[in-house]
Amino acid sequence: VRLRPVRLADARSWSHGRISDQQHLEPWEPGPGSGWAERHKAQHWFSLWRQLRAQTKKGAVYPLVIEVERAYAGQLTIGGVQRGALQSAWIGYWVASRVCGGGVATAAAALAVDWCFQSLKLHRIEATARTENLASKAVLDSIGFREEGLIKDYLVVQGTWRDHLLFGLTAPEAKGGVVNRLVREGKILGAAPPAGGRTGLL
Ligand SMILES: CC(C)(COP(=O)(O)OP(=O)(O)OC[C@H]1O[C@@H](n2cnc3c(N)ncnc32)[C@H](O)[C@@H]1OP(=O)(O)O)[C@@H](O)C(=O)NCCC(=O)NCCS
Secondary structure (H helix, E strand, O other): OEEEEOOHHHHHHHHHHHHHOHHHHOOOOEOOOOOHHHHOOHHHHHHHHHHHHHHHHOOOOEEEEEEEOOEEEEEEEEEEEEOOOOOEEEEEEEEOHHHOOOOHHHHHHHHHHHHHHHOOOOOEEEEEEEOOOHHHHHHHHHHOOEEEEEEEEEEEEOOEEEEEEEEEEEHHHHOOOHHHHHHHOOOOOOOEOOOOOOOOEO
16 A cells, blocks of 8 residues: 555546445545536546645645555545644545455555654644444544544535544654554554655555
């Protein structure tokens, strides 16, 4: 599992991945509950990528592709980066159904969290998940996120305001590295140091 920055050339992978996995993704992701295929046409990637790139230049958002054996397998976004007295961000992710259940999201989130604390020098990372999203809650639990409370009517998902659980993790809680801990616990096989600007390999 590897994380890398999104590219303009990801248009077809993004579009195909999102459209072919509509049933797997739509119940959990913000959106109006209609027009999924239209919103994920490859031609929309360019404007999305351009907006994301502008946010990345400001240091506010880091949109990453999750690769499994060098193939596009989903995305992970570090967003809402706030500096000053907060030093915080949120993470969100999705993984293609064909590779689900093999620890991909856990590995990707571990890499991202370590990168946030060790390279971006953030102090706190948040994540939210619908109460019914057992897989995502299990991922956050493995990473070490604490459940902090219920946010009522937090996000529109499939056209309806949905309650979400809020999870938090601070840098001192992840001291020593999440990847290292997961390797020690046998949840992850191993880790190679980041190379060539990549965020890491597992
Ligand atoms: C959530 C998601 C990212 C998980 O990806 P993944 O690569 O399968 O995740 P992992 O294999 O690393 O871990 C999945 C965990 O969920 C658990 N799990 C999966 N389905 C479950 C279920 N129905 N009930 C309980 N636990 C479940 C697995 O056992 C595993 O936990 P473990 O490591 O403690 O055994 C993926 O299912 C997805 O993209 N879902 C749709 C989009 C989404 O929900 N995004 C997150 C929004 S908050």
